[in-house]
Amino acid sequence: MKPRQKRFVLIGLGLMALALAAALVLNAFQSNLVFFFTPTQVANGDVPHGRSFRIGGMVEKGSLMREGDGLTVHFIVTDMAKRVPVTFKGILPDLFKEGKGAVAQGQLGADGTFIASEVLAKHDENYMPPEAADALAKAKAAGAQSSKTLVITPQ
Amino acid sequence: MIPEIGHFALILALCVAVVQGSLPIYGAAVGSSALMSVAKPAARGQFILVLLAFCCLGYAFAAKDFSVLYVAATSNSQLPLHYRLAAIWGAHEGSLLLWTFILTIWMVAVTLFSTHLPEAMRARILGVMGLVSLGFLLFMLTVSNPFERLIPAAADGRDLNPLLQDPGMVMHPPMLYMGYVGFSVAFAFAIAALLGGNLDAAWARWSRPWTTAAWCFLTVGIALGSGWAYYELGWGGWWFWDPVENASFMPWLAGTALIHSLAVTDKRGGFKVWTVLLAILAFSLSLVGTFLVRSGVLTSVHAFATDPKRGLFILIFLAIVIGGSLLLYAWRAPRVGLGGSFDMVSREAMLLGNNVLLIAALGSVLLGTLYPLFLDALGLGKISVGPPYFDTVFVPLMTPAIFLMGIGPLALWKKASLPDLAMRLRWAFGASLVTALLLPFVLGKWTPLISLGLLLALWIVTTTIVNIRERVSHLVGNSLTSCLAALPRAYWGMVLAHCGIAIFIVGVTMVKGFEVEQDLRMNVGETSTIGGYTFRFDGVREIKGPNYMAARGMFHVTKWGHDVTDMYPEKRHYSVQNQTMTEAAIDSGLLRDLYVSLGEPLAGGAWSVRLYHKPFIDWIWGGCLIMALGGVLAMSDRRYRLAWRREESLAQATPHPLGQEVL
Numbered sequence: 001m002k003p004r005q006k007r008f009v010l011i012g013l014g015l016m017a018l019a020l021a022a023a024l025v026l027n028a029f030q031s032n033l034v035f036f037f038t039p040t041q042v043a044n045g046d047v048p049h050g051r052s053f054r055i056g057g058m059v060e061k062g063s064l065m066r067e068g069d070g071l072t073v074h075f076i077v078t079d080m081a082k083r084v085p086v087t088f089k090g091i092l093p094d095l096f097k098e099g100k101g102a103v104a105q106g107q108l109g110a111d112g113t114f115i116a117s118e119v120l121a122k123h124d125e126n127y128m129p130p131e132a133a134d135a136l137a138k139a140k141a142a143g144a145q146s147s148k149t150l151v152i153t154p155q
Numbered sequence: 156m157i158p159e160i161g162h163f164a165l166i167l168a169l170c171v172a173v174v175q176g177s178l179p180i181y182g183a184a185v186g187s188s189a190l191m192s193v194a195k196p197a198a199r200g201q202f203i204l205v206l207l208a209f210c211c212l213g214y215a216f217a218a219k220d221f222s223v224l225y226v227a228a229t230s231n232s233q234l235p236l237h238y239r240l241a242a243i244w245g246a247h248e249g250s251l252l253l254w255t256f257i258l259t260i261w262m263v264a265v266t267l268f269s270t271h272l273p274e275a276m277r278a279r280i281l282g283v284m285g286l287v288s289l290g291f292l293l294f295m296l297t298v299s300n301p302f303e304r305l306i307p308a309a310a311d312g313r314d315l316n317p318l319l320q321d322p323g324m325v326m327h328p329p330m331l332y333m334g335y336v337g338f339s340v341a342f343a344f345a346i347a348a349l350l351g352g353n354l355d356a357a358w359a360r361w362s363r364p365w366t367t368a369a370w371c372f373l374t375v376g377i378a379l380g381s382g383w384a385y386y387e388l389g390w391g392g393w394w395f396w397d398p399v400e401n402a403s404f405m406p407w408l409a410g411t412a413l414i415h416s417l418a419v420t421d422k423r424g425g426f427k428v429w430t431v432l433l434a435i436l437a438f439s440l441s442l443v444g445t446f447l448v449r450s451g452v453l454t455s456v457h458a459f460a461t462d463p464k465r466g467l468f469i470l471i472f473l474a475i476v477i478g479g480s481l482l483l484y485a486w487r488a489p490r491v492g493l494g495g496s497f498d499m500v501s502r503e504a505m506l507l508g509n510n511v512l513l514i515a516a517l518g519s520v521l522l523g524t525l526y527p528l529f530l531d532a533l534g535l536g537k538i539s540v541g542p543p544y545f546d547t548v549f550v551p552l553m554t555p556a557i558f559l560m561g562i563g564p565l566a567l568w569k570k571a572s573l574p575d576l577a578m579r580l581r582w583a584f585g586a587s588l589v590t591a592l593l594l595p596f597v598l599g600k601w602t603p604l605i606s607l608g609l610l611l612a613l614w615i616v617t618t619t620i621v622n623i624r625e626r627v628s629h630l631v632g633n634s635l636t637s638c639l640a641a642l643p644r645a646y647w648g649m650v651l652a653h654c655g656i657a658i659f660i661v662g663v664t665m666v667k668g669f670e671v672e673q674d675l676r677m678n679v680g681e682t683s684t685i686g687g688y689t690f691r692f693d694g695v696r697e698i699k700g701p702n703y704m705a706a707r708g709m710f711h712v713t714k715w716g717h718d719v720t721d722m723y724p725e726k727r728h729y730s731v732q733n734q735t736m737t738e739a740a741i742d743s744g745l746l747r748d749l750y751v752s753l754g755e756p757l758a759g760g761a762w763s764v765r766l767y768h769k770p771f772i773d774w775i776w777g778g779c780l781i782m783a784l785g786g787v788l789a790m791s792d793r794r795y796r797l798a799w800r801r802e803e804s805l806a807q808a809t810p811h812p813l814g815q816e817v818l
Contacts (some may be wrong), residue, residue: 007496
């Protein structure tokens with residue numbers, strides 16, 4: 001082969017490898033996107049069934065209940081408009097507290113309970129996960145918020 | 156008074172940076188030796204000034220000067236001294252100062268070790284670094300000044316985030332930044348070559364040790380961060396594909412590609428344009444990484460308060476640096492030339508394959524990291540990309556790369572033969588395959604991924620052995636040891652770094668395949684057995700730390716009735732930030748880690764507890780350290796030093812064409 005042809009073959013091979021990689025990546029990407037929904041959206045039924053997604057909001061005060069095994073917990077995530085019951089089995093993160101923001105990832109069960117596989121709560125006491133803050137802000141903007149005010153700005 | 160001195164030093168450093176970023180580059184363009192010679196003293200002067208500023212901030216922390224806003228925000232009177240000093244880089248402003256300080260350290264290193272370079276080249280390199288430093292100093296002085304005063308002074312500070320109060324905090328950020336900023340040298344070399352229009356094998360040989368040095372620091376920095384997350388975050392993971400981790404991993408991938416591409420440019424004069432592009436890419440990603448992490452765009456433990464002005468400045472700065480260098484690249488790259496030709500089966504082609512795969516991996520990480528940010532910024536909804544995405548993408552991309560890693564070092568430059576390679580490697584492949592298929596059964600569990608992981612690790616090791624044997628048999632030497640010693644250090648560095656990858660793969664494979672974890676409720680006196688180890692919970696005790704209260708759990712671990720160890724995980728409460736922290740207890744070993752962390756107190760003195768048995772997990776970090784050691788060994792090769800000496804003596808012997816002074 002002439003150097004010129006060689007270069008073309010090389011470029012062709014490179015492009016093929018890239019196309020393959022891109023196909024692979026995009027496929028994996030598509031199936032691993034985790035969407036975020038607010039409790040209002042969950043209550044309205046705008047969420048996918050049989051697929052994992054995230055919800056976020058405030059953990060309602062006084063809603064945390066622990067089962068006898070010490071690991072399974074029930075709590076309610078709210079955006080002050082709608083409430084979603086959540087079940088989680090495992091150890092909650094350090095910063096998980098009633099009356100604070102939290103984000104949970106999992107699937108919606110048939111009875112409307114959100115079965116979380118992961119609960120995220122990060123940062124210091126003032127910090128609100130942006131998704132949770134967003135959910136609260138949206139609900140507030142929709143006019144569902146009563147006269148109660150909430151400080152939702154981080155820091 | 157002291158903070159004002161620091162502030163003033165930064166302003167002076169800015170002035171020096173303006174001079175350093177303009178005169179030498181202009182001087183190199185017009186051939187004025189007087190202008191070019193400004194670079195060296197300017198770089199050193201800048202170092203002294205930024206060092207002064209850094210010390211001033213350090214003093215403010217040590218002296219608990221809470222009239223400085225940054226000190227008040229990130230430390231506390233009860234915080235121990237070493238954490239107060241580490242708090243210098245505990246948040247945005249100080250991190251930038253650390254970044255700039257490290258940049259000036261690299262500048263001084265360039266002035267010390269580049270006396271053999273042509274004067275114009277050196278002037279351009281230092282000029283480019285001066286411009287980068289100019290950007291950072293400007294950023295600090297305009298929107299994120301660490302010396303800003305708080306009037307009236309706070310009675311006490313808000314304390315450092317408890318997550319950051321850890322020895323990892325002392326080491327991880329400086330190491331990582333040494334790596335990030337180190338790529339600025341490679342970047343400056345690339346830009347200097349573009350400006351000068353001459354890029355030859357000598358250029359690659361000069362920039363190789365610098366690139367390798369930065370890469371070593373970055374490798375260690377990432378490994379430290381991963382180890383820190385492992386024991387500090389309390390859920391036993393070592394890599395989460397968190398955007399912040401990805402931000403440090405992307406420059407690493409680009410840097411790894413750059414090291415290999417530089418090897419081709421150095422040895423064969425090939426890949427020139429590509430090498431330059433990679434150098435630009437590695438540093439650009441370092442910048443993106445720094446800013447993504449420190450600007451609050453990403454939400455995680457690393458992110459701090461956001462300020463729209465900062466975001467704008469960052470975007471403009473990135474646009475200038477990345478856009479400017481790419482424009483220069485587009486304009487000047489054709490002059491640099493493509494370099495020598497090579498056959499489709501040759502070491503060059505395999506290194507090219509490695510580069511393509513690394514960059515594809517980089518692209519996939521970039522997509523997974525930035526896509527959610529874009530969607531969010533455009534108001535199209537919030538999504539996140541789960542770790543399974545990265546796992547599914549990485550394994551198929553890295554498998555061929557590692558396969559090539561075994562063959563590449565054995566292939567001839569320019570033209571190799573596949574049948575010949577297959578002949579030489581058939582035993583290595585057969586032995587790896589059989590062992591990889593059978594070993595998991597011996598270990599008690601077979602899955603395709605375990606076998607694949609072991610196959611890749613064994614493949615690296617066996618091909619390395621074949622390679623060393625062939626090298627030695629080509630040498631005419633007396634004894635085996637003298638033969639081995641005759642092989643150049645750069646070669647041994649490569650061998651060591653590749654074996655580091657093998658060790659890393661073994662660690663990942665074993666942990667993913669065989670780890671056992673259990674979340675459970677434990678009453679006092681209750682036992683639980685995982686991975687052959689029996690944990691007995693002996694209750695908790697209250698203890699008091701310097702700035703926290705803690706419940707310390709007591710666990711007694713036995714195996715087959717023999718005592719193994721006692722473990723004391725803690726649940727700490729930091730009063731200033733009213734934050735609870737889990738401090739895991741880890742018993743490390745060569746073949747396994749035992750990991751215990753406390754969950755929450757339950758009724759009757761019981762606790763929810765997390766127990767892990769993690770086989771071979773320390774191999775993950777051990778592998779990274781060995782990779783970095785390999786890099787250090789490669790840097791110390793004689794050929795770089797010899798080349799220096801030769802060029803130096805050459806430069807001194809022959810008068811410069813324009814009669815300019817050399818040095």
